[in-house]
Amino acid sequence: MSRRDFLMSTLKVAVASALPLSAFKFLSPAEAKAAVEAANVRWGFIVDTYKCVGCGFCVKACKIENEIPYDAPVTRTWVERYLILKDGRMIADTPLGGRDGFTELKIQDEVVEPKEVAKAYFVPKLCNQCENPPCVQVCPVGATYQTADGVVLIDRTWCIGCGYCIMACPYGVRFFHPVYKVAEKCTFCYHRIHKGMKTACVDACPFGARQIGNLKDPNDPVTKIIMTERVAILKDEYGTKPQVYYIGLDENVR
Amino acid sequence: MTEAWTYPEALWTVKDLFVYPNEYIYWSIQIVMYPLMTGLVAGAFVLSSLYHVFGLEDLKDMAKFSLVFSFALLIVAPMPLMFHLQQPLRGMEVFFTPHFTSAISAFGIVFFSYSIIVVTEIWFVYRKFFVEQSIALKGKEGIGNSLKQLLYSVLTLGAYDIGEKALHKDKKAIKILAGIGIPVACFLHGYAGFIFGSVKANALWMTPLMPVIFIMSAIVSGIALCMLTYIVIMEWKKFRIKTSRKSWEVTAADVGGAEIDLIKNTAKYLVGFMIAAITLEILDLVFRGYTAVKSWEILRSVIYGKDFVDIFILQYGFGNLLPFLMLVIPGLTIRRTAFALALVIFGVFMMRWNVVIGGQAFSLSFAGYMHYNIPFIPDTLDAYKEGFFGALTIGLMPFGLFWVINKFIPSLKYHK
Numbered sequence: 281m282s283r284r285d286f287l288m289s290t291l292k293v294a295v296a297s298a299l300p301l302s303a304f305k306f307l308s309p310a311e312a313k314a315a316v317e318a319a320n321v322r323w324g325f326i327v328d329t330y331k332c333v334g335c336g337f338c339v340k341a342c343k344i345e346n347e348i349p350y351d352a353p354v355t356r357t358w359v360e361r362y363l364i365l366k367d368g369r370m371i372a373d374t375p376l377g378g379r380d381g382f383t384e385l386k387i388q389d390e391v392v393e394p395k396e397v398a399k400a401y402f403v404p405k406l407c408n409q410c411e412n413p414p415c416v417q418v419c420p421v422g423a424t425y426q427t428a429d430g431v432v433l434i435d436r437t438w439c440i441g442c443g444y445c446i447m448a449c450p451y452g453v454r455f456f457h458p459v460y461k462v463a464e465k466c467t468f469c470y471h472r473i474h475k476g477m478k479t480a481c482v483d484a485c486p487f488g489a490r491q492i493g494n495l496k497d498p499n500d501p502v503t504k505i506i507m508t509e510r511v512a513i514l515k516d517e518y519g520t521k522p523q524v525y526y527i528g529l530d531e532n533v534r
Numbered sequence: 535m536t537e538a539w540t541y542p543e544a545l546w547t548v549k550d551l552f553v554y555p556n557e558y559i560y561w562s563i564q565i566v567m568y569p570l571m572t573g574l575v576a577g578a579f580v581l582s583s584l585y586h587v588f589g590l591e592d593l594k595d596m597a598k599f600s601l602v603f604s605f606a607l608l609i610v611a612p613m614p615l616m617f618h619l620q621q622p623l624r625g626m627e628v629f630f631t632p633h634f635t636s637a638i639s640a641f642g643i644v645f646f647s648y649s650i651i652v653v654t655e656i657w658f659v660y661r662k663f664f665v666e667q668s669i670a671l672k673g674k675e676g677i678g679n680s681l682k683q684l685l686y687s688v689l690t691l692g693a694y695d696i697g698e699k700a701l702h703k704d705k706k707a708i709k710i711l712a713g714i715g716i717p718v719a720c721f722l723h724g725y726a727g728f729i730f731g732s733v734k735a736n737a738l739w740m741t742p743l744m745p746v747i748f749i750m751s752a753i754v755s756g757i758a759l760c761m762l763t764y765i766v767i768m769e770w771k772k773f774r775i776k777t778s779r780k781s782w783e784v785t786a787a788d789v790g791g792a793e794i795d796l797i798k799n800t801a802k803y804l805v806g807f808m809i810a811a812i813t814l815e816i817l818d819l820v821f822r823g824y825t826a827v828k829s830w831e832i833l834r835s836v837i838y839g840k841d842f843v844d845i846f847i848l849q850y851g852f853g854n855l856l857p858f859l860m861l862v863i864p865g866l867t868i869r870r871t872a873f874a875l876a877l878v879i880f881g882v883f884m885m886r887w888n889v890v891i892g893g894q895a896f897s898l899s900f901a902g903y904m905h906y907n908i909p910f911i912p913d914t915l916d917a918y919k920e921g922f923f924g925a926l927t928i929g930l931m932p933f934g935l936f937w938v939i940n941k942f943i944p945s946l947k948y949h950k
Contacts, residue, residue: 352541353541353555354555358554358556372899372901373552374554374555377555388551388552405554414733414734416635418635418636418637418732419636420632420636420642421627421630421631421632421633421639422633438627438631439620439621439624440619440620440624440625440628441619441620441621441624442615442618442620442638443560443561443618443620444636444638444729446556446560447560447561447735447736448734449735451898452556452898452899453556454556455556456541456543456560456620458541461620462620518735534900534901
């Protein structure tokens with residue numbers, strides 16, 4: 281065998297072995313359609329700030345449901361407390377993400393006299409499952425991705441833990457999982473909603489401040505609220521198109 | 535408290551006022567080192583290309599040294615990222631599944647292209663040397679010589695022709711590679727700037743000027759480090775000549791004379807790039823203040839308040855103004871230059887620090903602050919990796935590598 285022949289055969293073997301078997305698999309038209317057809321579900325969320333009392337049940341339920349170490353100082357969802365004082369000053373806090381409720385009168389190392397308060401409210405936060413998620417855009421390995429029904433998920437086996445997605449999220453909802461050492465965030469309890477269940481936080485809320493629904497279904501109660509009532513989203517200026525809608529949002533809420 | 539052990543970031547982040555619960559200084563010292571090291575690579579390469587492409591003869595000796603030094607720096611450039619990754623063993627996945635919308639994955643591609651250019655250029659510059667060594671060592675006894683001979687013959691890649699025609703072709707190739715290398719080096723560092731500049735969630739980073747600012751300060755830092763390393767090596771050489779008993783080919787005065795000429799020439803280019811870098815940075819600052827968008831209030835409180843010392847005293851004062859004055863005042867001496875260069879590098883480090891850490895100093899709520907306490911005692915792996923000693927390891931690595939590489943590719947001894 282000449283050197284030329286040997287090199288030719290080596291090349292042929294290399295090319296042939298490089299072709300994976302899946303390359304020969306033909307999809308049926310039905311399969312192909314199913315793969316590209318837009319989903320008929322788009323998960324959306326309603327937060328009613330008028331109803332939230334800051335009990336922290338949602339935060340607790342989320343931590344337990346999603347195996348976020350209970351005492352770790354990070355959380356998939358949290359509740360913020362806002363006090364707007366009569367002099368126009370805003371003070372806010374979220375001790376432990378509001379997990380244990382807001383039982384302390386002290387806020388930001390300050391005890392505020394009730395007569396000084398102009399208004400006070402609680403604002404629950406969670407991943408906004410943006411239509412245009414910056415976290416998906418910046419992930420260098422594609423470990424964070426958006427499903428057809430709009431939920432952004434993270435592949436724990438593929439995330440390299442660079443933190444770029446944490447930096448890119450304008451809402452600060454992402455963090456590193458203390459145990460798995462990969463990026464972590466709220467998934468709208470994807471494992472539950474797929475089975476027709478509600479998210480853990482929605483189930484845990486005694487006041488109905490949180491609701492999840494299908495935005496593509498005009499008869500869904502959540503869709504009806506969004507279509508007929510005045511709702512707002514967080515940080516509209518970033519162009520991320522959040523799909524968590526707020527009732528009673530105040531300009532102080534960032 | 536169980537918080538500290540479960541969450542390393544909680545160890546070094548101090549929160550003040552209203553900060554979201556998941557907010558911490560996630561990008562710590564290693565992400566400061568990352569653009570610093572990439573910048574040094576780009577700067578060193580640009581310095582070497584000034585001679586190869588534009589034929590600036592006064593930089594000839596510096597060019598060869600800085601090319602090899604940029605190679606040592608290049609190997610270290612991705613190391614801070616590796617130190618920082620929570621899953622370092624998966625670092626390679628960036629190349630398996632590159633996500634082209636991410637600046638980090640694009641950085642990987644540019645980095646590899648750039649590496650190929652640098653390695654190829656070094657090969658063309660030193661091909662004649664490899665061939666000569668391979669021939670000279672042939673038949674010499676001793677296992678060390680045999681190994682060296684083997685290494686040099688491998689390095690020749692079988693191209694033994696060192697005739698005039700072949701060498702002329704080599705020179706042409708060097709010029710082309712150096713020419714392509716300049717934009718790629720700028721691109722490499724521009725991308726490091728883009729990684730920050732494109733993060734719209736961060737009010738401090740979000741500016742299209744960021745890549746350009748990074749490129750300019752990269753060139754400044756690269757030139758300064760090359761000059762400083764060159765001075766240290768030459769001073770060491772002079773010291774050896776003066777103190778050793780054996781006879782040397784050159785006298786300490788010869789070495790000193792050559793050194794000051796080269797340093798004075800290179801310093802001119804450094805000052806030029808320093809002016810460009812500082813102008814851009816100040817332009818950015820003025821522009822932000824002038825436009826004063828919503829985020830300006832918190833940015834101003836960080837820039838003029840919390841980080842005032844870091845930005846105006848350490849970065850602009852000691853890192854820019856003082857060395858600038860030291861370099862432009864007539865009668866430049868080696869000692870004064872060396873001190874000024876160390877300050878310039880410190881200034882660029884502080885610029886990286888103020889961008890990376892300063893960018894995380896305020897909460898996304900715009901109503902709170904975070905302070906980074908750099909871990910000093912390396913009592914845990916995280917405290918080492920993300921602490922002072924981790925940064926020191928990264929900072930010293932290129933010098934160790936250069937020492938090893940210089941044993942085989944002598945950038946300071948060999949003259950064609």
